[in-house]
Amino acid sequence: MNFPASVQEIIEVIGVSETAHLIKNLPTYRENMGGRAVERVILYVPKSVGPGHRLANILGLETAQKLCAGFGGETLKPANAxxxxxxxxxxxxxxxxxxxxxxxxxxxxxxxxxxxxxxxxxxxxxxxxxxxxxxxx
Structure with missing residues (x-):
């Protein structure tokens, strides 16, 4: 399956099932796009995480650290779930x-x-x- 580029770049760092789990567990917000509401997700990836960090709780510490190594300091806007x-x-x-x-x-x-x-x-x-x-x- 072809995923949107915003999702594919995360998959390349942490894998498909981990990306699926991450995106499904991110909070969503509604944005008005051309007269219709679209559900979006947004994630700031810190440069590092420890055991109690929210990303570590969602992904596990090792996977969260991979995400930080790949995107630390960036704000990601992956496609919704x-x-x-x-x-x-x-x-x-x-x-x-x-x-x-x-x-x-x-x-x-x-x-x-x-x-x-x-x-x-x-x-x-x-x-x-x-x-x-x-x-x-």
């Missing part, structure tokens, strides 16, 4: 497809159409395995 949630959903769909579960059953489980399930599997490029880049789930 929608892309992460879609990636997690699609990874589950692909695992079920890989186990031989019929697409109509998978579709019912995720409140999607049979065609949407087939498209997700087709776009994954591997006929029912995990999404590309999903190997650290």
């Amino acid at each position: 929608n892309c992460i949630e879609r990636w997690e959903r699609n990874t589950k769909i692909l695992r079920m497809a890989n186990e031989g579960v019929p697409s109509r059953i998978i579709a019912r489980s995720f409140d999607l159409t049979d065609r949407q399930i087939r498209n997700i599997v087709r776009r994954s490029g591997n006929g029912g395995g995990e999404l590309r880049g999903a190997n650290d789930l």
Whole structure:
């Protein structure tokens, strides 16, 4: 799956599942964009963290320190959790497809159409395995 650049740069430093966990645990705020409210996340990354720091509590100390090494002193504005949630959903769909579960059953489980399930599997490029880049789930 292609993630937005703002998420991909974090993934390159701490990994996919850690980035997913981080973004889902960040506070959100609403911003008015062209007449509609958009949910956003923002994160200031300190230059270093200790065991009791909020980032260490969310990610674990070692991963939080990796984040600081990569982005210390910067303010990150990653895309909201929608892309992460879609990636997690699609990874589950692909695992079920890989186990031989019929697409109509998978579709019912995720409140999607049979065609949407087939498209997700087709776009994954591997006929029912995990999404590309999903190997650290």
